[in-house]
Amino acid sequence: MKSSLVRISTPFVVFLGDIKDEIYGKTGFGVVQWRGTECVGQVRLPGCRVDTGVPDCDIAAARAAGAKSFIIGSAAVGGRIPSSWVASLREAAAAGLDIVAGLHVRLEDLEGLADAARRGGSRLINVRVPPAELPVGTGRKRTGRRLLTVGTDCACGKKYTALALARDLKRRGVRSTFRATGQTGIMIAGEGMPIDAVVADFVTGAAELLSPDNTPDHWDVVEGQGALFHPGYLQVTVGLLVGSQPDAFVVCHDPLRTSVEGWEAFPLPTPMAVIERATSLGRLTNPGIRCVGVALNTSKADPAERDRLLASYARQTGLPCVDPIATGTDAIVSRLLQEFPAPQE
Amino acid sequence: MKSSLVRISTPFVVFLGDIKDEIYGKTGFGVVQWRGTECVGQVRLPGCRVDTGVPDCDIAAARAAGAKSFIIGSAAVGGRIPSSWVASLREAAAAGLDIVAGLHVRLEDLEGLADAARRGGSRLINVRVPPAELPVGTGRKRTGRRLLTVGTDCACGKKYTALALARDLKRRGVRSTFRATGQTGIMIAGEGMPIDAVVADFVTGAAELLSPDNTPDHWDVVEGQGALFHPGYLQVTVGLLVGSQPDAFVVCHDPLRTSVEGWEAFPLPTPMAVIERATSLGRLTNPGIRCVGVALNTSKADPAERDRLLASYARQTGLPCVDPIATGTDAIVSRLLQEFPAPQE
Numbered sequence: 001m002k003s004s005l006v007r008i009s010t011p012f013v014v015f016l017g018d019i020k021d022e023i024y025g026k027t028g029f030g031v032v033q034w035r036g037t038e039c040v041g042q043v044r045l046p047g048c049r050v051d052t053g054v055p056d057c058d059i060a061a062a063r064a065a066g067a068k069s070f071i072i073g074s075a076a077v078g079g080r081i082p083s084s085w086v087a088s089l090r091e092a093a094a095a096g097l098d099i100v101a102g103l104h105v106r107l108e109d110l111e112g113l114a115d116a117a118r119r120g121g122s123r124l125i126n127v128r129v130p131p132a133e134l135p136v137g138t139g140r141k142r143t144g145r146r147l148l149t150v151g152t153d154c155a156c157g158k159k160y161t162a163l164a165l166a167r168d169l170k171r172r173g174v175r176s177t178f179r180a181t182g183q184t185g186i187m188i189a190g191e192g193m194p195i196d197a198v199v200a201d202f203v204t205g206a207a208e209l210l211s212p213d214n215t216p217d218h219w220d221v222v223e224g225q226g227a228l229f230h231p232g233y234l235q236v237t238v239g240l241l242v243g244s245q246p247d248a249f250v251v252c253h254d255p256l257r258t259s260v261e262g263w264e265a266f267p268l269p270t271p272m273a274v275i276e277r278a279t280s281l282g283r284l285t286n287p288g289i290r291c292v293g294v295a296l297n298t299s300k301a302d303p304a305e306r307d308r309l310l311a312s313y314a315r316q317t318g319l320p321c322v323d324p325i326a327t328g329t330d331a332i333v334s335r336l337l338q339e340f341p342a343p344q345e
Numbered sequence: 346m347k348s349s350l351v352r353i354s355t356p357f358v359v360f361l362g363d364i365k366d367e368i369y370g371k372t373g374f375g376v377v378q379w380r381g382t383e384c385v386g387q388v389r390l391p392g393c394r395v396d397t398g399v400p401d402c403d404i405a406a407a408r409a410a411g412a413k414s415f416i417i418g419s420a421a422v423g424g425r426i427p428s429s430w431v432a433s434l435r436e437a438a439a440a441g442l443d444i445v446a447g448l449h450v451r452l453e454d455l456e457g458l459a460d461a462a463r464r465g466g467s468r469l470i471n472v473r474v475p476p477a478e479l480p481v482g483t484g485r486k487r488t489g490r491r492l493l494t495v496g497t498d499c500a501c502g503k504k505y506t507a508l509a510l511a512r513d514l515k516r517r518g519v520r521s522t523f524r525a526t527g528q529t530g531i532m533i534a535g536e537g538m539p540i541d542a543v544v545a546d547f548v549t550g551a552a553e554l555l556s557p558d559n560t561p562d563h564w565d566v567v568e569g570q571g572a573l574f575h576p577g578y579l580q581v582t583v584g585l586l587v588g589s590q591p592d593a594f595v596v597c598h599d600p601l602r603t604s605v606e607g608w609e610a611f612p613l614p615t616p617m618a619v620i621e622r623a624t625s626l627g628r629l630t631n632p633g634i635r636c637v638g639v640a641l642n643t644s645k646a647d648p649a650e651r652d653r654l655l656a657s658y659a660r661q662t663g664l665p666c667v668d669p670i671a672t673g674t675d676a677i678v679s680r681l682l683q684e685f686p687a688p689q690e
Contacts, residue, residue, distance in 0.1 A: 139576025139608055196546040203545050203580045231484025231630055234587060235548045239580030263484055266629075284611075285576055 005210065006127050007191040008100050010038040012069040013053060013062035014027045015092070018045040019074045019087045025204065027184045028073020036107060036164055040065040042073075043092075045084060047273060050074070059092050061200045069125075070097040071187055081110060090116040098123040102183030127186045130198045133318060137204025137243050139285050144214030148246040149224040149277050149295070152269050153260050154233065157252040158224040161295040164324040165250065166221040168333045174299050174342070176219040179211050185223045195225050196236045203236065207243025215341040216295065222246065228277045229269040230260055238281060245285040248292045248336055249278055251317075255296055255309050271317055292339060293332030294321040348609055350555065351472050351534040353445050355383040357414040358407035359397060360437070362430045363390040364419045370395045372529045373418020379508055379533045379569035385410040387418075388437075390429060395419070404437050414470075415442040419484065426455060435461040443468040447528030472531045475543045475551065480576060482549025484630050489559030490502050490685060492642070493591040494569040495623050497614050499578065501570035502597040502669065504530050506640040509669040511566040512594065513678045519687070521564040523557050530568045540570050541581045548581065552588025561688040567591065571630050574614040574621045575605055583626060593637045593681055594623055596662075600641055601655050616662055637684060638677030639666045 012035075022029065032039055032052040041057035044050075051071070057065065075080055079098040081089075090108075093099050093116040101107050105123040108114050117124050124310065147165065149158040162178055162185075169176035178185070180192030193210040194201060211220040222244045226233030226341045241249075251271045260266040269277075275291045282289035294313050297307040306326060314321040320331035357380075359373045367374065369543070377384055377397040386402035389395075397418070402410065415437040421427055425449065426434075434452075438444050438461040446452050452469040453459050462469050492510065494503040507523055507530075514521035527536030538555040540548060556565040567589045571578030586594075596616045605611040614622075622637045627634035640660050643651040651671060659666040665676035 135576040139611060196544075198545050199541075200543050200548050200581045200584065201541040201578060204577050221555050229629055232482040232549050233546060233585060234629070235580045236545045236585030238583045239545065242405060242576060266484060284574055284579070 004131055005191045005193055006131060006186055007073070008127065008187065009068035009098055010126060010190055011065070011067050011183060012041050012071050012100070013040050013043055013057065013067040013089065013097070013202055014054070014073040015043045016048050016050055016052070016074045017076065017082070018047040019076070022050050024077065025052065025074040027075070027187055028052050030184050031071055031187050034189070040067045043088065045088065058090070058269070059095055059097070059170040063095050063097065067097060072099070072101040072103065073256050075103070075200045082149060086110050086113065089113055093117040093122045093124070095119040096122050098125055100125045100127060102127045102165055102186060102187060112280045116338060127183045128194050128197050130194050134198060134202040135205040135209065136202060137208055142208070142213045142245065143212070143216060144218045144220065146211055146220045146222060146244055146246040147248045147250065147336065148241060148244050149252050150237070150241070150249045150274060151224055151227045152229070152253045152271060152274050153227050153257060154230065154250065155261060155326060156254040156257075157297045161252050161324045161329070162221045162223040162248060163188065164329045165333065168329045169219055169221070172221060172337065173275070175215070175217055176221055179220050179222040181210065181223045181225050195240050196233070199224050200235065201238030204243035206242045214303055223237065224252070227260070228274055228281070229266070231263055241278060241282050242285050245288060246282060247286060247340060248290060249282070250290060250293045250295055250332060251275060252295045253297070253313070255298065256300055271313060275317065289319070290339065291319060292336045293319050295329070295332070296321060296323050298323045299327060349476055350536045350538055351470065351476060351531055353416070353470060353532065354413035354443055355418050355535055356385050356410070356412050357383060358385050358388055358402065358412040358442070359399070359416050359418040360388045360433065361393050361395055361397070361419045362421065362427070363392040364421070365394045367395050369422065370397065370419040371414070372420070372532055375529050376416055376418060376532050380535070385412045388433065390433065404433070404440055404442070408440050409440065412442060414445050416681065417444070417446040417448065420448070424654040425452070426450060426515045431455050431458065434458055438462040438467045438469070439465040441465040441467050443470055445470045445472060445532060447472045447532065449473075449619065450595065472528045473539050473542050475539050479543060479547040480550040480683060481547060481555065482553055485555070487558045487590065488561060489552070489563045489565065491565045491567060491589055491591040492593045492637070492681065493557055493567045493586060493589050493593065494593045494597050495582070495586070495619060496569055496572045497574070497596065497598045497616060497619050498572050498602060499575065500606060501599040501602075502640055502642045506595060506597050506674070507566045507568040510678065511673045514564055514566070517678060517682065519564060519682065520560070520562055521566055524565050524569045526555065526570050528675050540585055541578070548584030549588035552585045556589055569597070569670045572605070573619055573626070576608055576611055585629050586623060587630050591627060591634060592685060593635060594627070595638045595640055595677060596620060596636060597640045598642070598658070600643065600658070601645055616658060636662070636664060637681045637682065638664050640674070640677070641666060641668050643668045643671060
């Protein structure tokens with residue numbers, strides 16, 4: 001079996017179950033925000049109080065509208081799947097829709113779902129499960145250009161920043177592809193590599209597979225995972241960095257945190273410390289690696305405080321500093337295109 | 346299920362199949378060399394031309410001598426298991442011996458073996474398969490002391506150096522335990538963690554589990570894996586380093602190599618470069634980490650050349666430099682005990 005990425009067919013319908021709070025629907029909102037043109041609608045159960053803004057439909061209507069995948073866009077409290085949800089999954093699978101989930105439970109283990117999928121000729125796609133037969137990293141230089149988002153911690157905007165950079169590069173007429181490494185990212189991109197679920201020996205190889213050779217003017221924007229000073233997950237980040245062999249990276253940082261979230265004995269590193277560490281590690285497979293900007297999450301700051309933070313980090317690092325949600329990423333994109341001019345024809 | 350290490354019952358008998366060349370019996374020679382007192386003998390098939398030096402026996406005699414495990418100490422050419430070997434495995438499993446293998450094929454997939462194990466009440470132990478339910482690394486400081494062997498490349502003496510250091514510490518009256526991270530090491534130690542087969546997210550946690558809290562005077566000597574400047578495997582090394590949180594490390598180096606074996610585009614790093622990198626990465630979980638010596642593999646050098654090499658690396662690094670096979674590790678052990686005096690009662 002030739003190994004490849006996890007892949008999701010489109011268009012899709014997003015399933016929200018009966019959740020009451022947007023916080024449980026982050027994946028659903030993500031796929032609608034970033035991939036709305038491929039979304040035929042949302043399926044909600046009675047009692048659901050969350051709305052992603054796309055038209056409501058049932059499974060038959062989704063099928064009629066051409067949907068090929070049924071993306072579970074919400075998480076149930078406690079991580080289990082209520083039986084009322086499973087009934088909808090069976091109906092969708094039996095109707096021929098691939099069921100796509102990023103859950104801790106395997107879809108195959110839900111009652112009757114494997115049978116329904118067999119009847120409907122549909123696939124059960126657990127995006128947390130990496131492809132089989134991954135290669136070992138070779139370190140071979142690939143054609144095309146790559147940018148990686150690198151965090152000072154987990155959950156500080158690496159996915160959003162990568163999505164925004166890929167979008168904003170396209171707006172400038174630069175060919176670019178968002179390369180997903182986590183479950184929500186994979187659902188948004190429609191393909192990707194759940195890098196933290198890969199067996200340790202194959203992390204660099206999986207990262208190489210994720211961003212293959214491309215044309216010289218093309219940018220892969222790779223979603224970062226983990227953090228380089230994280231006592232639990234740094235090995236994932238290091239493997240992704242060396243396998244991605246990025247030309248450029250952007251540091252993502254939450255300026256209000258003081259320690260690694262959930263690992264309070266570990267102080268949060270500064271963006272400068274992460275820039276130095278990522279540069280020295282990344283040189284192994286790309287001697288020209290450099291940082292091109294800092295992305296702050298200033299969602300908890302008021303506008304004046306935000307401006308002060310952005311200016312302060314820009315001064316500390318000598319690099320463009322943005323909040324991708326509040327200010328967009330244009331300043332970083334400009335710096336990137338200045339540092340890496342388009343190759344001559 | 347509480348997660349734990351891969352564990353092998355003793356005493357054991359070593360199985361060599363019908364191999365013709367010692368190179369295919371490295372595991373068998375390793376377990377006999379390092380664990381001979383727990384080995385009741387060797388089982389060889391007709392045509393075998395390799396001898397580990399322990400008494401020949403058949404499966405019934407091994408059982409009668411108290412053997413609890415049947416360790417496959419040889420690899421077949423091409424990685425497959427010949428059917429003549431499988432017959433012996435079935436016989437041993439049916440006789441109640443645990444079958445222990447570090448092969449790429451799973452023992453469960455060999456014809457009739459699972460049935461034989463059920464009949465005999467024996468276990469099939471694939472030492473390449475990590476335990477289930479591993480934890481995420483916490484970074485919490487553990488009691489007791491730890492030393493890790495760190496290579497400038499793969500296959501340059503990390504296992505042998507760790508075994509020799511643990512043995513030589515014991516000879517000085519210092520409590521120490523060899524902690525195995527690879528298949529042969531696990532067979533020698535009787536337990537361990539196949540660290541490169543662990544899912545990426547859990548490498549630091551698996552390393553923490555491997556060397557738990559201990560008394561303040563005790564040294565865990567952890568077998569290193571991979572290499573910090575290795576484009577394929579560095580993520581394994583980094584996770585093992587940070588999860589082991591070693592107080593001390595020893596750099597293992599083959600002075601005749603010029604590039605990473607099998608990755609010829611990558612120059613071999615110097616021991617000094619590895620010392621700097623391991624120190625800066627290891628500080629995350631142990632700010633006092635330091636290098637206490639260099640172990641060279643000089644097996645291809647004549648005695649004069651060996652002396653010249655040892656002196657040269659000692660000068661470059663300012664550290665004791667040994668060849669564990671040719672000179673023993675005493676110089677490093679002395680340095681270690683000087684840097685880390687026994688705690689006062």
